[in-house]
Amino acid sequence: MSANGTATENTTTARPGRGLHITLWVLQILLAGFMIAASGFPKVIGHESAAEGFDLIGWGDWFMYVVGALEIAGGIGLLVPRLSGLAAIGLSLLMVGAAIFNATILDYPVYTPLILLVLFVFIAWGRRYQTGLLLSHGLAKVR
Numbered sequence: 001m002s003a004n005g006t007a008t009e010n011t012t013t014a015r016p017g018r019g020l021h022i023t024l025w026v027l028q029i030l031l032a033g034f035m036i037a038a039s040g041f042p043k044v045i046g047h048e049s050a051a052e053g054f055d056l057i058g059w060g061d062w063f064m065y066v067v068g069a070l071e072i073a074g075g076i077g078l079l080v081p082r083l084s085g086l087a088a089i090g091l092s093l094l095m096v097g098a099a100i101f102n103a104t105i106l107d108y109p110v111y112t113p114l115i116l117l118v119l120f121v122f123i124a125w126g127r128r129y130q131t132g133l134l135l136s137h138g139l140a141k142v143r
Helices: 018-044 048-057 061-078 086-107 111-126 128-142
Strands: none
Touching: 018 048, 018 061, 018 086, 018 111, 048 061, 048 086, 061 086, 086 111, 086 128, 111 128
């Protein structure tokens, strides 16, 4: 505890510099818009362009709705400062799954999910300070 009664920040990762912080916010806003409007929304409304690919997977419509909801939640999470790093991690994992499905079952190009994966990993890396604080505070409450 510090002299004023607040917990001291004990992390080894420094906050991002101003240029990186601005770059991350621009990426987060652009990718949030893409994940919500262009990727997630068509899935949750069952648009036929989204349904075609998910029909080929053969797991039913529920899988399309779950993926769409996860993409929208991740997009919103990118816009919430405390959650942006975790949202980027979650979206990275989703893109790994998308790349695997595209390459194996769907025979779709893999470059789009891989490009998005790189961008989400970059955001997760840039927001590691905030993610570390969030996780350390959450774990401290569990104890």
